[in-house]
Amino acid sequence: GxxxxxxxxxxxxxxxxxxxxxxxxxxxxxxxxxxxxxxxxxxxxxxxxxxxxxxxxxxxxxxxxxxxxxxxxxxxxxxxxxxxxxxxxxxxxxxxxxxxxxxxxxxxxxxxxxxxxxxxxxxxxxxxxxxxxxxxxxxxxxxxxxxxxxxxxxxxxxxxxxxxxxxxxxxxxxxxxxxxxxxxLHLPKRIPLVIGISGKESLTAVTVGKVRTAWQRNPALYDGIFQQIDALTLQGVEAMQQYDLERLGDLMNICHGLLNALRVSSWEVEELVQIAREHGALGAKLTGGGGGGSIVALCPQNREKVAAAIRDAGYQAMEVDIG
Ligand code: MEV
CATH class of the missing domain: 3.30.230.10 (Ribosomal Protein S5; domain 2)
Incomplete structure (x- = not known):
C-alpha cells in the first residue's frame, strides 16, 4: 500500500x-x-x-x-x-x-x-x-x-x-x-479526581534511580517507608471498596508526605498539592514517578473549583472519574 x-x-x-x-x-x-x-x-x-x-x-x-x-x-x-x-x-x-x-x-x-x-x-x-x-x-x-x-x-x-x-x-x-x-478493583461508584499537570518534564528512570541510590545508603530507613506505603495502600483499597472518600483522601495525603520523604516531589508538585487541598480536595498527592510530572486530587465536592484554581496558577487540570 x-x-x-x-x-x-x-x-x-x-x-x-x-x-x-x-x-x-x-x-x-x-x-x-x-x-x-x-x-x-x-x-x-x-x-x-x-x-x-x-x-x-x-x-x-x-x-x-x-x-x-x-x-x-x-x-x-x-x-x-x-x-x-x-x-x-x-x-x-x-x-x-x-x-x-x-x-x-x-x-x-x-x-x-x-x-x-x-x-x-x-x-x-x-x-x-x-x-x-x-x-x-x-x-x-x-x-x-x-x-x-x-x-x-x-x-x-x-x-x-x-x-x-x-x-x-x-x-x-x-x-x-x-x-x-x-x-x-471493582468499585461501588466511580471516584472523581482532578489531575494537575505541572508541565515540568521528569523521567521516571531518573527518580527511580535516585530512590535506589538513597535506599542503598540507608536500606533499613527506606524499607520502613516502603512498608508504611504498603500498609496505607491496602487500607486505601478498603476505603475505595467502601467508598469512604474521607479516609481515602487522608491516606493519599499521608502517601504524598512519604513520597516527599523519598525526595521525589518538586516545587511545582508541592504548589499543585497545596492548591488542591486549599480549594477543598480531600486528598492530594503526586502520581507516578514524580520529580515534576502530575498530581492527583480527590475532589468529590469541589472538583470545578480545584480544577479552576490549578488553571489560574498556570498549570493544566483534567477532571477524570476512575472505576
Ligand atoms: C511509575 O509510574 C511508577 C513507579 O513506581 C515506577 C514503577 O513502578 O515502575 C515510580
Missing part, C-alpha cells in the same frame, strides 16, 4: 491503543515489592502500522516532533530507540519495510504512563497489521521488557494498566520468572 503521510489522526478509529494511567497509591514503593493501586485515565496512545517500500522501520510521532529510522543493530540505538526497538527484535520485524505512526494523547514525561502506553500501542499496531495473534498477556510481557529498558527497575504496573485498561491492585513478582499479583 501507499503510505499515508498525514499527521492528522485518522477519523475512523481502528488504531491500536495503549492506556495512560494514574497511580492512586503506592508508586516507588511498588518497585520494592509493596502494593500499589493504579487506574486508567481517558488518555491513550494510538498507533498505526503500514507497509512501505522504504527498506526499513520508520517511526513517526508527529505530536512530539519525533521521526527516526530504527537502527537494525541494537548497539547503535539511542535511548529513545532502545526501548521500542525491543518490540521489533522480539517480533522479528526489524527487517521489514514499514511506517509506524503514533498519536500520543498522553502528555510526555508527566507521570501518566506515556512510555508504557506507547509500547502497548505499537505492539498492538504490529499485532493487527501482521496478524500475529498476540494475547494480552504476551502484549503485556513485551511492553514490560520495553519498560525495563525505559526505567531500569520498572515494577510492571504501568504496562499492566496500559494493556488492560482497568483499575488494579498490583504487586510485583517476588523473583524473576514469577508472575506479579494483579487484582482488578
Amino acid at each position: 501507499v503510505p499515508a503521510t498525514t499527521a492528522e489522526q485518522p477519523s475512523v478509529d481502528h488504531r491500536a491503543c495503549g492506556h495512560g494511567k494514574i497511580i492512586l497509591l503506592g508508586e516507588h514503593a511498588v518497585v520494592y515489592g509493596s502494593h500499589a493501586v493504579a487506574a486508567p485515565v481517558p488518555l491513550a496512545v494510538r498507533a498505526v502500522a503500514q507497509d512501505t517500500k522504504s527498506g526499513g522501520v520508520d517511526m513517526f510521532i508527529p505530536r512530539w516532533g519525533v521521526e527516526y529510522r530504527l537502527h537494525r543493530d541494537p548497539a547503535h540505538r539511542d535511548s529513545f530507540q532502545r526501548s521500542l526497538g525491543i518490540i521489533f527484535d522480539e517480533l522479528q520485524l526489524t527487517d521489514r519495510s514499514m511506517r509506524i505512526e503514533v498519536f500520543p494523547n498522553v502528555p510526555r514525561a508527566m507521570g501518566l504512563g506515556g512510555s508504557a502506553a506507547m509500547a502497548v500501542a505499537v505492539i498492538r499496531a504490529l499485532d493487527q497489521h501482521y496478524k500475529l495473534g498476540l494475547s494480552d498477556e504476551e502484549i503485556n510481557a513485551l511492553a514490560f521488557r520495553c519498560e525495563e529498558v525505559a526505567h531500569g527497575s520498572a515494577s510492571g504496573i504501568d504496562n499492566t494498566v496500559a494493556t488492560y485498561g482497568k483499575p488494579l491492585l498490583y504487586k510485583r513478582a517476588g523473583k524473576k520468572g514469577e508472575l506479579p499479583m494483579v487484582r482488578e
Whole structure:
C-alpha cells in the first residue's frame, strides 16, 4: 500500500491503543515489592502500522516532533530507540519495510504512563497489521521488557494498566520468572479526581534511580517507608471498596508526605498539592514517578473549583472519574 503521510489522526478509529494511567497509591514503593493501586485515565496512545517500500522501520510521532529510522543493530540505538526497538527484535520485524505512526494523547514525561502506553500501542499496531495473534498477556510481557529498558527497575504496573485498561491492585513478582499479583478493583461508584499537570518534564528512570541510590545508603530507613506505603495502600483499597472518600483522601495525603520523604516531589508538585487541598480536595498527592510530572486530587465536592484554581496558577487540570 501507499503510505499515508498525514499527521492528522485518522477519523475512523481502528488504531491500536495503549492506556495512560494514574497511580492512586503506592508508586516507588511498588518497585520494592509493596502494593500499589493504579487506574486508567481517558488518555491513550494510538498507533498505526503500514507497509512501505522504504527498506526499513520508520517511526513517526508527529505530536512530539519525533521521526527516526530504527537502527537494525541494537548497539547503535539511542535511548529513545532502545526501548521500542525491543518490540521489533522480539517480533522479528526489524527487517521489514514499514511506517509506524503514533498519536500520543498522553502528555510526555508527566507521570501518566506515556512510555508504557506507547509500547502497548505499537505492539498492538504490529499485532493487527501482521496478524500475529498476540494475547494480552504476551502484549503485556513485551511492553514490560520495553519498560525495563525505559526505567531500569520498572515494577510492571504501568504496562499492566496500559494493556488492560482497568483499575488494579498490583504487586510485583517476588523473583524473576514469577508472575506479579494483579487484582482488578471493582468499585461501588466511580471516584472523581482532578489531575494537575505541572508541565515540568521528569523521567521516571531518573527518580527511580535516585530512590535506589538513597535506599542503598540507608536500606533499613527506606524499607520502613516502603512498608508504611504498603500498609496505607491496602487500607486505601478498603476505603475505595467502601467508598469512604474521607479516609481515602487522608491516606493519599499521608502517601504524598512519604513520597516527599523519598525526595521525589518538586516545587511545582508541592504548589499543585497545596492548591488542591486549599480549594477543598480531600486528598492530594503526586502520581507516578514524580520529580515534576502530575498530581492527583480527590475532589468529590469541589472538583470545578480545584480544577479552576490549578488553571489560574498556570498549570493544566483534567477532571477524570476512575472505576
Ligand atoms: C511509575 O509510574 C511508577 C513507579 O513506581 C515506577 C514503577 O513502578 O515502575 C515510580
